Each structure stands twice: as structure tokens, then as C-alpha cells.
Amino acid sequence: xxxxxxxRIQKAxxxxxxxxxxxxxxxxxxxxxxxxxxRILVRGLRPPLSRYVDRDLDSFVxxxxxDALLRILEKLDTFKGESxxxxxxxxxxxxxxxxxxxxxxxxxxxxxxxDGMSDDQEPGNKSHSDNIVTSFTAPDQQAHESxxxxxxxxxxxxxxxxxxxxxxxxxxxxxxxxxxxxDQMKTSRNTIYKTVHDARVKLKKKMAEAxxxxxxxxxxx
Amino acid sequence: xxxxxxxxxxxxxxxxxxxxxxxGCDECFxxxxxxxxxxxxxxxxxxxxxxxxxxxxxxGECREEYEALLAALKDLKPRLN
Numbered sequence: 001x002x003x004x005x006x007x008r009i010q011k012a013x014x015x016x017x018x019x020x021x022x023x024x025x026x027x028x029x030x031x032x033x034x035x036x037x038x039r040i041l042v043r044g045l046r047p048p049l050s051r052y053v054d055r056d057l058d059s060f061v062x063x064x065x066x067d068a069l070l071r072i073l074e075k076l077d078t079f080k081g082e083s084x085x086x087x088x089x090x091x092x093x094x095x096x097x098x099x100x101x102x103x104x105x106x107x108x109x110x111x112x113x114x115d116g117m118s119d120d121q122e123p124g125n126k127s128h129s130d131n132i133v134t135s136f137t138a139p140d141q142q143a144h145e146s147x148x149x150x151x152x153x154x155x156x157x158x159x160x161x162x163x164x165x166x167x168x169x170x171x172x173x174x175x176x177x178x179x180x181x182x183d184q185m186k187t188s189r190n191t192i193y194k195t196v197h198d199a200r201v202k203l204k205k206k207m208a209e210a211x212x213x214x215x216x217x218x219x220x221x
Numbered sequence: 222x223x224x225x226x227x228x229x230x231x232x233x234x235x236x237x238x239x240x241x242x243x244x245g246c247d248e249c250f251x252x253x254x255x256x257x258x259x260x261x262x263x264x265x266x267x268x269x270x271x272x273x274x275x276x277x278x279x280x281g282e283c284r285e286e287y288e289a290l291l292a293a294l295k296d297l298k299p300r301l302n
Binding site: 040043044045046047048049082083084086087088090091094095097098102145148149152153168172173177178179188189190193194196197200201203204207214215217218221 | 224226228229230231232233234235236237239241243245246247250252253254255257258280282285286288289290292293294296297
């Protein structure tokens with residue numbers, strides 16, 4: 001009975017407020033608070049990561065938790081209290097875990113794979129229509145799709161920078177995650193997103209000027 | 222750059238969804254735990270934080286992390302309460 005009561009008290013003590021978490025994890029961190037946060041992260045990370053990891057899940061979760069703990073302790077001063085501390089810490093841990101998953105999956109990608117992505121068409125040798133892979137549809141529909149594709153490619157070729165074309169090619173055609181592309185380009189995922197956003201804004205504007213309505217095109221495709 | 226119908230559709234969809242003011246992955250990350258907590262409370266974070274919801278619709282990696290965070294918090298909630 002006494003043991004049960006002690007366990008209840010210990011359990012109750014583990015429900016820290018945000019301020020308590022910050023105080024106890026600030027340097028020098030309280031070992032018990034770190035151990036408890038580690039337990040929470042392992043428990044929280046396991047279900048979502050189990051969907052992506054088939055082998056050595058426990059050791060992967062342990063490694064991610066270790067890296068995440070270091071990151072959390074480093075970034076403690078960026079916690080603004082807008083959510084529960086545990087939610088914030090898990091968010092950091094999930095980012096660490098998914099970044100690692102993406103890097104592992106694309107570990108063999110090198111900068112050479114990205115070279116020439118924006119200019120795999122040799123000027124003068126090919127027209128835009130040579131870079132269109134047609135599908136098995138009715139000839140009229142195929143001609144219409146081909147015309148749209150040619151127009152879109154012309155706009156992309158003319159209006160987008162080499163960097164924007166390379167990034168769009170890597171993400172949309174090669175399916176490379178932004179996290180991995182950012183590593184290769186020695187930049188951040190946020191910068192990659194902004195690069196694509198600027199390209200999308202430009203394409204939307206130029207398509208409108210060319211009388212092309214994206215929603216209408218989508219209905220026709 | 223070779224375009225197939227599927228890639229063209231993806232590209233046009235992305236263009237159609239574009240608005241001039243979009244937040245990036247960093248700003249989305251800043252708000253993500255709050256967004257997930259509102260969702261878990263049974264309220265609508267999409268209404269409360271529309272620009273975060275907009276980013277999550279457009280960014281597959283942030284969306285993947287948000288779904289993982291939700292799953293983690295759902296699993297922990299009964300134990301933390």
C-alpha cells in the first residue's frame with residue numbers, strides 16, 4: 001500500500017508545469033527531469049516512427065531521442081510557452097526523427113545527381129515538345145495536353161531562374177525531399193520552400209498574362 | 222526537364238494554390254505544437270491559424286511531421302492527464 005502511494009506521489013510530481021520544466025532543464029539540468037523527458041520522447045516517438053522503420057526501431061528511437069534531447073536543451077531559450085512544454089519538445093524530436101529518416105532514405109544522393117537538372121534540354125537541338133512524355137489518351141485530348149505542356153514549359157524556361165528550375169525538377173520530378181535537397185545545396189528547408197513559392201508566384205502571374213487559368217487547366221487534364 | 226501529365230497536374234495544382242503571402246517551414250514549425258494542441262482539444266486550428274493550415278496543405282514534409290506529432294500527442298495524452 002505504501003509503495004503504491006509512493007508511486008502515486010512520484011507520478012504526481014512528474015506533471016511539471018512549463019516553468020518547472022524550463023527551470024529543471026536549464027544548465028546544469030536536473031538528471032531526473034532529463035530522464036523523464038527522455039521517457040516521454042521515447043514513448044511519443046515510437047508510434048509515428050514505427051510506420052516508417054521496419055528494422056531496429058528501438059535503437060532508431062533511442063538515437064533520435066538522444067539527438068532530440070541535446071537539441072531541446074540547446075534550444076530551451078527559444079521555447080515561448082505557447083504550448084505545453086512536452087508538446088514543444090515532441091515537435092523538436094519529431095523534426096529530428098523525420099530529418100534522419102529522410103537523410104537515410106536518400107543517403108546515396110550526391111550533388112552530381114542534381115547537376116544539369118535545369119538544363120537537360122540542349123538549346124537548339126530539341127523543342128519543348130520533345131520533353132513531353134505523352135500518355136495513352138485520345139489524339140485530340142493528347143494534342144490539347146501537349147499544347148498546354150508546351151506553353152507551361154515555355155513559361156518556365158523563360159521566366160524561372162536556373163536555381164528555381166533545378167529545385168522544381170528535384171522536388172517534383174525526382175521526388176527528392178526538401179530536407180535532403182537543402183542539405184545538398186547547403187541551405188535550409190525554409191529557403192527551398194521560399195524558392196519554390198517565388199517560382200509558383202511568377203508562374204501564376206505569367207500564366208494569367210498568357211490567358212491560362214490553372215483551375216480551368218486542371219478541369220481539362 | 223521532362224513533363225508528364227501527372228507532373229504537369231502536380232505543378233498546375235501547386236500554382237493554382239499559390240497566394241502571395243505564404244509562411245515558410247520555419248514559421249510553421251514555430252506554431253506547430255500549438256496547432257496540434259488546438260486540434261487535440263477538438264477545436265479547429267484551421268480556423269484559428271489559417272496560414273499554418275495553408276502551409277500544411279502545401280508542404281508535404283511539414284504535414285508529415287504534424288501528423289506524427291499528433292499521433293505522438295494522442296498516444297501520450299491519456300498518460301499525461
